[in-house]
Amino acid sequence: xxxxxxxxxxxxxxxxxxxxxxxxxxxxxxxxxxxxxxxxxxxxxxxxxxxxxxxxxxxxxxxxxxxxxxxxxxxxxxxxxxxxxxxxxxxxxxxxxxxxxxxxxxxxxxxxxxxxxxxxxxxxxxxxxxxxxxxxxxxxxxxxxxxxxxxxxxxxxxxxxxxxxxxxxxxxxxxxxxxxxxxxxxxxxxxxxxxxxxxxxxxxxxxxxxxxxxxxxxxxxxxxxxxxxxxxxxxxxxxxxxxxxxxxxxxxxxxxxxxxxxxxxxxxxxxxxxxxxxxxxxxxxxxxxxxxxxxxxxxxxxxxxxxxxxxxxxxxxxxxxxxxxxxxxxxxxxxxxxxxxxxxxxxxxxxxxxxxxxxxxxxxxxxxxxxxxxxxxxxxxxxxxxxxxxxxxxxxxxxxxxxxxxxxxxxxxxxxxxxxxxxxxxxxxxxxxxxxxxxxxxxxxxxxxxxxxxxxxxxxxxxxxxxxxxxxxxxxxxxxxxx
Amino acid sequence: xxxxxxxxxxxxxxxxxxxxxxxxxxxxxxxxxxxxxxxxxxxxxxxxxxxxxxxxxxxxxxxxxxxxxxxxxxxxxxxxxxxxxxxxxxxxxxxxxxxxxxxxxxxxxxxxxxxxxxxxxxxxxxxxxxxxxxxxxxxxxxxxxxxxxxxxxxxxxxxxxxxxxxxxxxxxxxxxxxxxxxxxxxxxxxxxxxxxxxxxxxxxxxxxxxxxxxxxxxxxxxxxxxxxxxxxxxxxxxxxxxxxxxxxxxxxxxxxxxxxxxxxxxxxxxxxxxxxxxxxxxxxxxxxxxxxxxxxxxxxxxxxxxxxxxxxxxxxxxxxxxxxxxxxxxxxxxxxxxxxxxxxxxxxxxxxxxxxxxxxxxxxxxxxxxxxxxxxxxxxxxxxxxxxxxxxxxxxxxxxxxxxxxxxxxxxxxxxxxxxxxxxxxxxxxxxxxxxxxxxxxxxxxxxxxxxxxxxxxxxxxxxxxxxxxxxxxxxxxxxxxx
Numbered sequence: 021x022x023x024x025x026x027x028x029x030x031x032x033x034x035x036x037x038x039x040x041x042x043x044x045x046x047x048x049x050x051x052x053x054x055x056x057x058x059x060x061x062x063x064x065x066x067x068x069x070x071x072x073x074x075x076x077x078x079x080x081x082x083x084x085x086x087x088x089x090x091x092x093x094x095x096x097x098x099x100x101x102x103x104x105x106x107x108x109x110x111x112x113x114x115x116x117x118x119x120x121x122x123x124x125x126x127x128x129x130x131x132x133x134x135x136x137x138x139x140x141x142x143x144x145x146x147x148x149x150x151x152x153x154x155x156x157x158x159x160x161x162x163x164x165x166x167x168x169x170x171x172x173x174x175x176x177x178x179x180x181x182x183x184x185x186x187x188x189x190x191x192x193x194x195x196x197x198x199x200x201x202x203x204x205x206x207x208x209x210x211x212x213x214x215x216x217x218x219x220x221x222x223x224x225x226x227x228x229x230x231x232x233x234x235x236x237x238x239x240x241x242x243x244x245x246x247x248x249x250x251x252x253x254x255x256x257x258x259x260x261x262x263x264x265x266x267x268x269x270x271x272x273x274x275x276x277x278x279x280x281x282x283x284x285x286x287x288x289x290x291x292x293x294x295x296x297x298x299x300x301x302x303x304x305x306x307x308x309x310x311x312x313x314x315x316x317x318x319x320x321x322x323x324x325x326x327x328x329x330x331x332x333x334x335x336x337x338x339x340x341x342x343x344x345x346x347x348x349x350x351x352x353x354x355x356x357x358x359x360x361x362x363x364x365x366x367x368x369x370x371x372x373x374x375x376x377x378x379x380x381x382x383x384x385x386x387x388x389x390x391x392x393x394x395x396x397x398x399x400x401x402x403x404x405x406x407x408x409x410x411x412x413x414x415x416x417x418x419x420x421x422x423x424x425x426x427x428x429x430x431x432x433x434x435x436x437x438x439x440x441x442x443x444x445x446x447x448x449x450x451x452x453x454x455x456x457x458x459x460x461x462x463x464x465x466x467x468x469x470x471x472x473x474x475x476x477x478x479x480x481x482x483x484x485x486x487x488x489x490x491x492x493x494x495x496x497x498x499x500x501x502x503x
Numbered sequence: 504x505x506x507x508x509x510x511x512x513x514x515x516x517x518x519x520x521x522x523x524x525x526x527x528x529x530x531x532x533x534x535x536x537x538x539x540x541x542x543x544x545x546x547x548x549x550x551x552x553x554x555x556x557x558x559x560x561x562x563x564x565x566x567x568x569x570x571x572x573x574x575x576x577x578x579x580x581x582x583x584x585x586x587x588x589x590x591x592x593x594x595x596x597x598x599x600x601x602x603x604x605x606x607x608x609x610x611x612x613x614x615x616x617x618x619x620x621x622x623x624x625x626x627x628x629x630x631x632x633x634x635x636x637x638x639x640x641x642x643x644x645x646x647x648x649x650x651x652x653x654x655x656x657x658x659x660x661x662x663x664x665x666x667x668x669x670x671x672x673x674x675x676x677x678x679x680x681x682x683x684x685x686x687x688x689x690x691x692x693x694x695x696x697x698x699x700x701x702x703x704x705x706x707x708x709x710x711x712x713x714x715x716x717x718x719x720x721x722x723x724x725x726x727x728x729x730x731x732x733x734x735x736x737x738x739x740x741x742x743x744x745x746x747x748x749x750x751x752x753x754x755x756x757x758x759x760x761x762x763x764x765x766x767x768x769x770x771x772x773x774x775x776x777x778x779x780x781x782x783x784x785x786x787x788x789x790x791x792x793x794x795x796x797x798x799x800x801x802x803x804x805x806x807x808x809x810x811x812x813x814x815x816x817x818x819x820x821x822x823x824x825x826x827x828x829x830x831x832x833x834x835x836x837x838x839x840x841x842x843x844x845x846x847x848x849x850x851x852x853x854x855x856x857x858x859x860x861x862x863x864x865x866x867x868x869x870x871x872x873x874x875x876x877x878x879x880x881x882x883x884x885x886x887x888x889x890x891x892x893x894x895x896x897x898x899x900x901x902x903x904x905x906x907x908x909x910x911x912x913x914x915x916x917x918x919x920x921x922x923x924x925x926x927x928x929x930x931x932x933x934x935x936x937x938x939x940x941x942x943x944x945x946x947x948x949x950x951x952x953x954x955x956x957x958x959x960x961x962x963x964x965x966x967x968x969x970x971x972x973x974x975x976x977x978x979x980x981x982x983x984x985x986x
Contacts, residue, residue, distance in 0.1 A: 177765025282660025
């Protein structure tokens with residue numbers, strides 16, 4: 021029921037819709053000094069489309085060298101949309117599990133929770149006052165109060181049922197059981213708050229300020245529906261109907277691994293040429309942030325037998341395996357070899373920047389999905405956002421798989437390779453005059469961790485756009501922590 | 504650096520600013536059939552202010568009976584703002600602790616993390632290609648390529664430094680160490696990708712596609728600053744500079760207790776007059792959602808000696824103690840008595856609805872803050888939002904203590920007691936024509952858990968407003984899960 025306020029936005033604002041350009045099997049040609057059919061420039065003016073198309077940019081000298089899409093074998097090239105669709109079609113829906121209500125926090129309910137109880141379980145006072153008969157107090161006014169004899173007092177939790185007749189009242193605390201015969205609670209503030217006799221200055225209509233048995237939830241009512249996110253209010257309701265445990269969509273278990281001969285663990289001082297494994301840390305954090313139960317399994321061994329053993333054991337205990345690493349497109353790669361023995365693993369050039377080298381397969385006896393993403397840490401976190409986070413949210417049962425996007429004014433010119441969807445880290449801010457302004461944290465060509473850490477969004481530039489002028493509108497995906 | 508996108512909104516949109524009416528010690532009079540000075544009606548028209556003020560509502564017959572603010576002793580009455588200010592001024596700032604980087608996720612960095620390393624640690628190829636000398640390839644064009652002899656190949660992780668002279672190139676993978684003598688990497692896609700000799704069609708300028716030592720982070724640079732929220736990108740950077748642990752503002756430890764003679768634990772079938780303790784569950788979930796480490800300590804015992812022992816032990820192990828319960832305003836209350844022996848605990852009527860009965864004090868040897876909130880579960884979650892969540896965020900070191908608010912069009916008339924700030928659960932939706940529309944989930948007078956569970960926001964009606972017409976603007980606080 022969080023509607024458009026769950027931080028993920030409705031379909032209209034979700035990322036998916038902002039980049040629907042289907043490159044399919046025939047991306048536009050983009051090589052050499054010839055014309056660039058299909059290239060689009062985004063300029064500040066809404067009449068830009070009618071302006072003459074500027075001369076072709078020399079792609080060879082562009083700031084982001086990528087293979088021209090025609091130079092890659094067709095069966096290896098793939099759009100972001102197609103690769104994502106394949107992943108989303110293949111991720112399993114983990115079986116619902118029963119958890120203690122507090123452990124269910126943040127997950128989606130996987131059962132129709134029917135209440136076996138009425139809420140409230142008995143007629144009770146909605147506030148502090150006097151239980152009375154509506155007929156007796158109907159005519160009361162501040163000028164001509166009605167006097168009742170106070171024959172007792174009931175506090176919350178007391179079970180002994182009193183009973184009243186005409187002209188009588190029982191002093192009641194909020195939540196106290198209503199005595200038999202009473203059909204109204206006169207708020208204390210409408211009386212002189214007497215203890216032996218009480219002067220009532222106004223009478224509520226019959227049933228006034230009485231919480232009736234079953235008014236909140238009747239036995240058999242569905243208290244929490246399938247698909248409802250379980251937050252504090254749902255936990256309150258589940259506890260009230262006496263549920264200690266509830267069936268939920270579990271957090272998917274995700275093993276996070278790094279591959280690369282250059283990697284050493286964080287505690288080791290890297291030798292010349294070596295670098296610290298940052299991906300298994302950053303991606304485990306990202307997976308946890310997306311709602312998964314992430315296991316950081318560290319750097320994959322290079323010995324083929326041990327490599328195979330590690331991969332197989334991860335497949336046995338995970339709902340999804342995520343591997344960040346450098347996958348050689350030519351020459352021998354021991355990780356690719358090991359994965360190939362476990363099932364059909366497809367490595368591809370996805371038309372995106374950074375990080376076109378992506379892989380996906382379903383491996384092992386249980387056909388566990390395995391997602392391979394680039395080893396360069398900035399590209400790895402981009403690939404996580406684009407492919408892995410939606411997969412985790414799908415496994416969690418969320419309806420909104422994609423982050424909300426907004427249109428923002430580019431604070432400076434952006435360039436983007438033709439035929440590739442570009443993701444740039446940036447900072448987006450509200451503009452004083454309304455709307456948003458975004459600046460890239462670098463020039464978009466360099467993978468720098470310190471810059472990425474200053475970003476609060478990804479700027480998404482479509483495949484057919486090569487240039488966004490300063491002042492032009494661009495799609496921005498705010499990276500809300502926890503969102 | 505998440506700026507206006509951390510889900511909490513900037514000062515301009517934060518809740519604090521939307522209800523600055525300072526009721527101070529003299530709330531407007533609101534009793535009886537006399538005129539209602541200061542009452543404000545919100546109507547759809549922007550010219551409403553110039554319309555004649557309608558006749559006074561009869562407060563005695565209003566749907567929400569509350570004591571007229573003048574009927575409560577002045578030293579017991581308090582505005583929302585004053586009670587909140589007192590709590591925020593008194594909550595401690597827990598000492599920073601050192602955590603493993605993955606456990607630091609979601610917390611604020613409490614140190615200036617200076618890097619002892621350069622990132623990158625060595626000059627390296629930014630992409631797959633050929634390490635060469637800029638001078639050699641400067642003149643290359645697709646029409647007149649430059650030929651170089653390929654004298655070796657370096658993969659990522661290899662430490663052996665090769666060296667090249669004029670006319671030579673080394674094939675390099677992205678991340679591979681640059682051979683001595685090379686000052687440029689020619690992208691593979693700008694060449695014929697030869698293995699013995701390579702034809703270069705375009706030469707980058709000197710330094711092109713080389714990631715220089717220290718370009719990302721130089722030794723002595725501050726990688727992560729004090730106050731930065733630690734997310735996946737910061738974890739990536741911390742790992743890269745070799746930090747296994749980092750000093751952070753810890754999650755405050757919060758004990759959550761329920762008080763009330765009517766309460767039984769969730770596993771017990773309630774006898775007539777008894778109700779299940781839902782607050783310790785719902786509030787522990789809410790506290791955890793707000794970022795605290797919450798301990799659900801359950802129902803307080805009624806025996807005075809055991810009650811005292813439980814309270815003292817909670818004070819020893821907590822940064823804040825939260826007690827939800829019915830605190831008698833007249834007559835003996837064992838919890839109030841026990842708290843009074845531990846320090847200065849102030850119980851008050853806060854001018855808010857639901858749940859004016861609120862308490863705060865600093866108790867025990869360490870003067871641990873203790874917040875008492877109403878026992879009625881809807882009022883308890885409202886009080887949590889208003890008083891406890893900002894206190895938790897302050898202890899976490901967050902700059903934005905309050906939820907973002909938006910102005911929304913009321914889908915139906917809302918009434919509110921004069922002199923009290925009213926919080927109504929509602930559902931807010933984006934309007935197709937822009938802006939937001941909000942509907943209360945009930946009529947605002949009844950505390951119903953099932954209705955609360957359908958809400959996605961709180962509607963906030965200021966103290967001086969008694970009525971918001973359908974179509975009028977009202978302040979709305981979206982309750983984002985995890986926000």
